[in-house]
Amino acid sequence: MTDMSDGPVITRFAPSPTGFLHIGGARTALFNWLYARGRGGHFLLRIEDTDRARSTPEATAAILKGLTWLGLDWDGEAVSQFERAPRHAEVAREMLANGTAYKCFATQDEIEAFREAARAEGRSTLYQSPWRDADPATHPDAPYVIRLKALREGATVIGDKVQGDVKIGNDQLDDMVLLRSDGTPTYMLAVVVDDHDMGVTHVIRGDDHLNNAARQMQIYHAMGWPVPVWAHIPLIHGPDGKKLSKRHGALGVEEYQAMGYPAAAMRNYLARLGWSHGDDEFFTDDQAKAWFALEGIGRSPARLDFKKLENLSGRHL
Incomplete structure (x- = not known):
């Protein structure tokens, strides 16, 4: 196995285009973006559209629009998994x-x-x-x-x-x-081949993929490919401690945009959902990029707190 620590950091966000960009996906994208941008690396985007029955061009457009509003710029063209x-x-x-x-x-x-x-x-x-x-x-x-x-x-x-x-x-x-x-x-198979071909060094994704990592590692080993660094982050829960769902207002990010929340406040708030840097609550993008590290991510699920989001939005405004 060769080591992946020699070259630049490369992270990716790989949503399935079956609906809007929800808050959990937005946070995963943010963590990947912060990790790469803070280390002079690359943040790549892959649309996992292999499920032809459920993937729609409208959903892909909504995801790209959501990321663009959030200010999470990706490097190069978005990759279509289906085309590969x-x-x-x-x-x-x-x-x-x-x-x-x-x-x-x-x-x-x-x-x-x-x-x-x-x-x-x-x-x-x-x-x-x-x-x-x-x-x-x-x-x-x-x-x-x-x-x-x-x-x-x-x-x-x-x-x-x-x-x-x-x-x-x-x-x-x-x-x-x-x-x-x-x-x-x-x-x-597609995930492993794509991550390898795209040169992904760090796979930062929800911990619902943890079991997948064990199965995917066997493909890496079979091909003699270097295994990326894994970081499986706990999912976001609603204020009641239950897994986030539509009844908690688990909306697409464009809904937050429509409600008038500033993108900078959303980035600040999402960064603090499951990651911490001391007691810092209010910070800029530059500070977040400089501070963000995988070691700061907690193991227990974060809870959505609209009061905190409103408070941060007021400060960013």
């Missing part, structure tokens, strides 16, 4: 060739039957394909998926800058599908 599908497929075939992936001809019915039997016997329902070590001479002329040949023994340790060392037993990880039978890549 041929490259993702190429990596899956490379893994097939180097023996870190295999062709699986199991049908959905066979997989379901395996899971039902496992449930009945109280075994793990993680699918174990009979094709994992099959002789290629026995391969039928039939549709197949390409699966990762995941490690079965030991554990994967995610060295996380926020969560600390998180250990996940490899018996909890399945031989995930990399390429579907129609030749389209899965999200898990």
Whole structure:
């Protein structure tokens, strides 16, 4: 493994264009922007539009508009994940060739039957394909998926800058599908290939992706690619301590713009949601860039507090 600490810091924000830019996404983008900008690095934008049924051009436009209003400028053009599908497929075939992936001809019915039997016997329902070590001479002329040949023994340790060392037993990880039978890549593969190709050194994202990191690390290792620095940040909760939802007014950032909150106050407020620098509450962008560090991010969820936002807005105005 080569080290990623030699070159410039490169972070990314990678939203799915299925709706507006919500407050949690805006904060993730801000943390990535602050980290890169404070270190003379690059902040990249990738639109994860592989889910064609749910991705819309309107949502992409709303995300770009939201980021622009917030003042979070990104470097270069926004990358479309969907347009990179041929490259993702190429990596899956490379893994097939180097023996870190295999062709699986199991049908959905066979997989379901395996899971039902496992449930009945109280075994793990993680699918174990009979094709994992099959002789290629026995391969039928039939549709197949390409699966990762995941490690079965030991554990994967995610060295996380926020969560600390998180250990996940490899018996909890399945031989995930990399390429579907129609030749389209899965999200898990696409993310790793894109992050690698974009030179991303630090992956700062919500802690709902923590388990994904363990699975994605196996792809990095299989390809002999350097693993980025992980920082999984706790999600934002409403004032009542429950996961943020529409009933808390979890609006798109354009709603805050329409309500008259200044962008500078939003940046200041979002920076303090889950990150702290001593007792500082009111600060400028330059101060935030100079101070922001992954070590300052707390492990527990931050709570949305509209009074605090109003107070900061008054001071920024």
